[in-house]
Amino acid sequence: MSQLINLTEENICNEHICCAISDKKCAKGYELKKEWLKTQFEKGYRFQKVDVRGKVFIEYIPIEESWLPFDGQNFMVINCFWVSGQFKGQGYGKQLLEQCFKDAVAMDGVIAITGDKKRGFMSDPTFFKHMGFEIIDEAPPFFKLWGIRFNQNADYPKFKETARKGSCSNTEGITAYYSDTCPFTDYYIGQELQKYAKKTNTPIQIIKIDSKEKGHQMPIPWIISSIFYKGELITLEMKPEKHLDKLIGTSHS
Known part of the structure; x- marks a missing residue:
């Protein structure tokens, strides 16, 4: 197992955030993302990354603080989840997801959004299916909401009607x-x-x-x-x- 780094307000200035590491065109956006993360850490936001120089990371937050349009409570919401290029097929995705599960152990479960297939900037739905998630809601034109419950008596979250x-x-x-x-x-x-x-x-x-x-x-x-x-x-x-x-x-x- 590779070492995971949990970004915090204390270490984010010295750690990279995986995407757009050396893309000069996106330098401003890179800093804006870091500033946004700083505002979210105190709300329970987690950014976990594998200790490599590449896109191998997962971001998640309690549903009560999520910016995504959900109705529900006591679930962890996966925001961005990416294992790219040469790092695929090495178990990093499973390792990152298991860390998310550990951080959500006191909650009723974990949810994530995908498309109907692998789409740019979205997670691969086949991975969530492989890891035991099920489709719990859908929204036009192709959005799927996946969930896994730790508490089988809990109600799954849903997309807001809006x-x-x-x-x-x-x-x-x-x-x-x-x-x-x-x-x-x-x-x-x-x-x-x-x-x-x-x-x-x-x-x-x-x-x-x-x-x-x-x-x-x-x-x-x-x-x-x-x-x-x-x-x-x-x-x-x-x-x-x-x-x-x-x-x-x-x-x-």
């Missing part, structure tokens, strides 16, 4: 939501998406999720980043030109 819309109210051009929960979002959503919209002459509205209350009002159960076009969700990816030219290119030509 998060079951699957579409947003703005039907003009692009609507994008993002938060500082990921170091890539400030650059790709907060900056580059604006440039894309200007270049393509596409109307745009960008909404930053900067509080738990705003997260709970999301039309989908996701707060890292999401892009809608004419009200419909088109991608959770963050590199606009790579994805949007294909998804909406014919619409603004």
